Amino acid sequence: MAHRFRYHNAKHSSRQKRDDEKSPKSQWLQSAAFREVHQANQLRLQLALEGMESKIHSLDGWNRVLLGPYKNSSDARRDFQKLKKIGINTCISVNDRG
Numbered sequence: 001m002a003h004r005f006r007y008h009n010a011k012h013s014s015r016q017k018r019d020d021e022k023s024p025k026s027q028w029l030q031s032a033a034f035r036e037v038h039q040a041n042q043l044r045l046q047l048a049l050e051g052m053e054s055k056i057h058s059l060d061g062w063n064r065v066l067l068g069p070y071k072n073s074s075d076a077r078r079d080f081q082k083l084k085k086i087g088i089n090t091c092i093s094v095n096d097r098g
Contacts, residue, residue: 025095026069027076031088033064040065043088050086052079069096 031047031054034040040056040063047054047067057064067083070076076093083091 027073028066028068028070028094028096029076029079029083030092030094031065031067031083032090033062035061035063037063039063046086050082052082066094 032040032043034043037056037058043065044054044056047065052067054065054067057066067079068076070079080091083089
């Protein structure tokens with residue numbers, strides 16, 4: 001089961017929240033999740049050496065290595081195939097709106 005998460009900004013007004021709800025969801029690929037941030041950084045470095053940009057999202061003691069956001073599913077599939085070629089087969093698709 002894919003875990004969903006949201007980025008939270010306490011300064012959002014109720015109008016901004018309504019506007020955000022109308023906006024499309026952003027799609028991300030989660031290539032891995034680690035308890036130790038140094039492990040996430042190692043994977044992030046490996047991905048950078050392969051020409052892939054990623055970021056680390058830390059929440060609830062987990063450090064998730066994410067690629068994206070993607071404008072469409074074909075772009076996400078392209079990077080998913082790149083990940084498989086370098087031996088990362090545990091990738092899941094997530095979005096930032098749950």
